[in-house]
Amino acid sequence: MSMITRIAELIREHDDYTVIAHIAPDGDTICSCMALKLGLEQIGKKAQVVCDNRVPPMFAFLEESYFVKTMPDVKRTESCIAVDCADRLRMGTCAKLFDAASFTVCLDHHGTNIGFGDLFCVDTTAAATGEIVYLLFKEMGVDIDSDIARYLYCAIIADSGQFAYSNTTPRTMRIAADLLETGIDGNELHTKLYSSDPVSKLRIKARAINNLQLFADGKIAVTVITQRDILAAGASNEDTEGIAEMLRGIDTVELSAVIKEQRDGAFKVSMRSQNIGNVAAIARKFGGGGHERAAGYTIARPLTYCLNTLTDELLRELDV
Ligand code: AMP
Numbered sequence: 404m405s406m407i408t409r410i411a412e413l414i415r416e417h418d419d420y421t422v423i424a425h426i427a428p429d430g431d432t433i434c435s436c437m438a439l440k441l442g443l444e445q446i447g448k449k450a451q452v453v454c455d456n457r458v459p460p461m462f463a464f465l466e467e468s469y470f471v472k473t474m475p476d477v478k479r480t481e482s483c484i485a486v487d488c489a490d491r492l493r494m495g496t497c498a499k500l501f502d503a504a505s506f507t508v509c510l511d512h513h514g515t516n517i518g519f520g521d522l523f524c525v526d527t528t529a530a531a532t533g534e535i536v537y538l539l540f541k542e543m544g545v546d547i548d549s550d551i552a553r554y555l556y557c558a559i560i561a562d563s564g565q566f567a568y569s570n571t572t573p574r575t576m577r578i579a580a581d582l583l584e585t586g587i588d589g590n591e592l593h594t595k596l597y598s599s600d601p602v603s604k605l606r607i608k609a610r611a612i613n614n615l616q617l618f619a620d621g622k623i624a625v626t627v628i629t630q631r632d633i634l635a636a637g638a639s640n641e642d643t644e645g646i647a648e649m650l651r652g653i654d655t656v657e658l659s660a661v662i663k664e665q666r667d668g669a670f671k672v673s674m675r676s677q678n679i680g681n682v683a684a685i686a687r688k689f690g691g692g693g694h695e696r697a698a699g700y701t702i703a704r705p706l707t708y709c710l711n712t713l714t715d716e717l718l719r720e721l722d723v
């Protein structure tokens with residue numbers, strides 16, 4: 404029996420769920436969680452979605468995202484599902500709920516995930532955890548209606564770069580086609596998520612380009628965004644999403660990285676690779692994780708240390 408079939412069976416035997424998104428939530432984790440909540444409720448279960456951080460405003464058009472709870476408002480439940488979390492730490496303080504639960508499931512697609520929980524499905528061939536939730540719903544007999552489809556479609560376009568990244572497979576496209584068949588407006592979702600940027604996002608991009616450093620004949624691009632940059636651009640931390648992809652889009656670049664200063668002074672590093680170099684391997688060295696072509700970590704050290712160690716690792720990865 405496949406793991407997804409086993410998970411589908413056991414989910415039916417439990418009633419009260421907490422669905423946990425990862426810290427610094429992105430479209431895949433939020434939308435996969437929301438789809439799971441709707442699917443569980445459809446088959447008569449209780450379900451709440453929790454996240455350690457607030458949901459970025461770009462998801463506000465998905466009305467139900469207001470229902471995502473933060474830790475103090477959360478009641479403990481017997482069952483928990485970790486969604487798109489490469490390890491326990493990615494749940495932040497919500498890990499407490501997971502550890503206290505008597506039935507735990509992990510649904511994820513990160514290559515650095517070694518598996519945790521009573522049952523786990525880590526499918527690294529899935530472009531998004533949303534793909535796994537779709538397959539799970541098929542096993543569970545959940546009717547994927549247009550409300551659920553909207554969320555799953557958003558989860559998939561978020562992690563596949565709107566079907567442009569190398570993680571996009573024929574299966575991704577088939578699932579997306581099936582979701583569109585429910586009557587959802589794909590163009591509306593692409594536009595709301597990716598063509599509705601506040602001007603502050605463009606201003607922070609401009610600052611990131613200004614701070615750009617190129618190494619190894621332009622094969623490596625690194626930039627730094629400080630809290631001062633964010634303030635001067637009138638931007639929020641969420642506005643820094645997508646900058647690593649933008650740098651990877653330079654014709655000479657194989658490896659790109661953005662070092663983003665957090666409000667607490669730590670640095671969050673986002674890395675992307677084009678055709679060569681495994682950025683998940685670098686992330687793992689610094690206690691982070693991710694995929695071969697997109698990975699990240701957080702480091703509480705001075706900026707020069709962070710920049711030097713990162714460029715050393717990127718140069719080494721280019722030689723592998
Ligand atoms: P980001 O650069 O934040 O968009 O993240 C790229 C990929 O790496 C995503 O799939 C994240 O889930 C993963 N990732 C980022 N930071 C971490 C971390 N600290 N630990 C594990 N995975 C991470």
Ligand code: MN
Binds near residue numbers: 425429431487
């Ligand atoms: Mn994610």
Ligand code: MN
Binds near residue numbers: 431432487512530531
């Ligand atoms: Mn994901």
